[in-house]
Amino acid sequence: MVYDVVVVGGGVSGMNAARDLKRSGLDNFLVLEARDRVGGRTLIQHADGVIVDGGATWVNPNQTAILDLLHELGIERFEQYATGDSFAILGGEAQKVKPAAPNPHLADTMDAMVATVSAEAPWEAPNAKEWNGMTFQQFLDTQDLDQATLMTTKIAFEIASCAPLSEITLLNLLFAMRATGGFAGIGAPASGLPQYHIVGGMASISNRIAADLGDKVRLSSPVTKISNWDGPGPVRIETPNGTVEARKVIMAMGGSLASQIAYEPELPAMRKGLHDTIDRNHCLIKTHTVYERPFWRDRGASGQIIWPDGLFNISADVTPPGTDKGVLVTLVRSPRDEAPMSLEDRKAGTIEAFAKAFGEEALHPTDFVMQDWLQEEYTKGVEDLWSPGLYLDYGPALRAPLGNIIWGGTETSLFWCGFIDGAVRGGHQAALTALASLAEELVPAS
Numbered sequence: 153m154v155y156d157v158v159v160v161g162g163g164v165s166g167m168n169a170a171r172d173l174k175r176s177g178l179d180n181f182l183v184l185e186a187r188d189r190v191g192g193r194t195l196i197q198h199a200d201g202v203i204v205d206g207g208a209t210w211v212n213p214n215q216t217a218i219l220d221l222l223h224e225l226g227i228e229r230f231e232q233y234a235t236g237d238s239f240a241i242l243g244g245e246a247q248k249v250k251p252a253a254p255n256p257h258l259a260d261t262m263d264a265m266v267a268t269v270s271a272e273a274p275w276e277a278p279n280a281k282e283w284n285g286m287t288f289q290q291f292l293d294t295q296d297l298d299q300a301t302l303m304t305t306k307i308a309f310e311i312a313s314c315a316p317l318s319e320i321t322l323l324n325l326l327f328a329m330r331a332t333g334g335f336a337g338i339g340a341p342a343s344g345l346p347q348y349h350i351v352g353g354m355a356s357i358s359n360r361i362a363a364d365l366g367d368k369v370r371l372s373s374p375v376t377k378i379s380n381w382d383g384p385g386p387v388r389i390e391t392p393n394g395t396v397e398a399r400k401v402i403m404a405m406g407g408s409l410a411s412q413i414a415y416e417p418e419l420p421a422m423r424k425g426l427h428d429t430i431d432r433n434h435c436l437i438k439t440h441t442v443y444e445r446p447f448w449r450d451r452g453a454s455g456q457i458i459w460p461d462g463l464f465n466i467s468a469d470v471t472p473p474g475t476d477k478g479v480l481v482t483l484v485r486s487p488r489d490e491a492p493m494s495l496e497d498r499k500a501g502t503i504e505a506f507a508k509a510f511g512e513e514a515l516h517p518t519d520f521v522m523q524d525w526l527q528e529e530y531t532k533g534v535e536d537l538w539s540p541g542l543y544l545d546y547g548p549a550l551r552a553p554l555g556n557i558i559w560g561g562t563e564t565s566l567f568w569c570g571f572i573d574g575a576v577r578g579g580h581q582a583a584l585t586a587l588a589s590l591a592e593e594l595v596p597a598s
């Protein structure tokens with residue numbers, strides 16, 4: 153049997169592509185997912201009986217593709233708790249901090265630069281070459297900014313980008329800003345956290361779609377080799393459980409994961425170059441600490457702590473509705489070469505920091521869970537799109553189909569690429585491309 157389409161990867165992007173295929177009336181398709189679950193970089197964890205997001209969690213009101221999907225699936229969202237004081241740990245002590253307004257000079261300067269970078273082809277920007285040769289840190293050094301601005305910019309952008317400013321190529325950042333609505337989109341200082349969480353966890357999106365697709369989703373099926381992708385004849389897709397054939401293949405994953413698969417014939421140099429240039433090893437850890445109640449709220453605290461160069465980068469109150477417990481998340485962006493820290497040590501350092509800001513009650517959580525994405529074979533840390541040359545040298549290969557392979561995943565989206573919203577958009581786009589390409593084959597050759 154030859155499938156019309158095989159979707160490789162059951163993250164939000166692949167599941168959304170499969171959902172579109174089904175809604176188009178196509179029946180002859182299959183999703184192959186490496187893990188024993190769908191959802192990819194979204195993950196439901198249970199902490200003292202409370203559902204928390206081990207992966208992606210925040211959605212903001214500008215992210216219309218994910219908001220539409222949530223609406224269609226009947227999935228509710230709840231607002232981020234943001235009432236009360238925020239803290240920063242500076243010099244070992246917790247201090248109340250007021251959100252600083254973004255520096256208008258920096259915002260205007262960068263928005264003017266963003267205006268010259270197109271979402272479709274950032275490599276064609278007039279200054280693409282110059283900006284490809286410069287890091288964000290080097291650019292900031294030329295801007296004559298005060299220390300406070302430099303610090304808020306560093307915190308906001310390092311959290312949003314999961315990389316030190318010295319490793320972010322300016323051209324790539326400007327594209328990311330273009331894709332997310334300008335300077336204020338990706339990580340404007342003091343723009344705060346995005347605003348909504350998903351009731352039941354972000355992974356309920358993929359779980360809901362998987363339940364609807366039934367046996368069209370094959371779990372624990374890591375694709376190891378893709379042959380004859382350039383046709384004619386069907387593409388062969390190998391997994392340890394057997395080989396399937398398809399007319400079209402949607403690769404719904406980032407380039408760094410796609411590069412772990414063997415291709416015959418080999419992929420062209422441009423696409424291989426793209427895979428090799430994506431930096432895949434930046435670590436992102438999330439922890440959730442559960443308490444009997446959100447006691448920090450009684451003390452007038454929002455739950456947010458910013459800790460430049462600390463054990464974690466930022467914390468927030470992510471207590472879902474319907475529980476008396478209180479839940480604090482931390483996001484940890486670790487340098488690649490940092491030795492992994494044990495759960496016990498991370499817990500001890502985290503609650504000690506919470507105690508500095510919120511008092512002794514913080515030393516008595518009822519549960520503490522951690523998720524380290526660098527340890528996940530089918531995620532491999534955060535897929536960074538910051539390396540020099542990624543767009544300038546290999547950008548045209550990012551979305552261009554190759555033979556019968558169609559590239560999907562959040563990284564291919566023109567908008568909110570790298571985010572859940574981009575994953576939904578990348579899925580829509582890949583499904584449309586596959587359907588159009590199948591339709592084209594029905595047109596008789598003249």
Ligand SMILES: Cc1cc2nc3c(=O)[nH]c(=O)nc-3n(C[C@H](O)[C@H](O)[C@H](O)COP(=O)(O)OP(=O)(O)OC[C@H]3O[C@@H](n4cnc5c(N)ncnc54)[C@H](O)[C@@H]3O)c2cc1C
Pocket residue numbers: 160161162163164165166184185186187190191192193194206207208209210211373374375376404405406409410412413436437438525530531533534560561562563570571572573575578
């Ligand atoms: C800790 C963390 C926090 C985040 N927070 C947010 C947030 O708050 N808001 C937001 O918008 N975004 C956030 N993101 C980003 C968001 O999670 C991603 O943009 C999105 O989930 C990507 O979806 P995807 O389907 O494109 O890719 P993935 O989720 O990576 O899906 C790829 C799928 O392919 C599978 N796969 C890999 N290799 C193979 C193979 N060989 N064969 C078969 N299957 C394979 C994987 O198992 C996976 O299921 C966060 C990411 C992380 C890691």
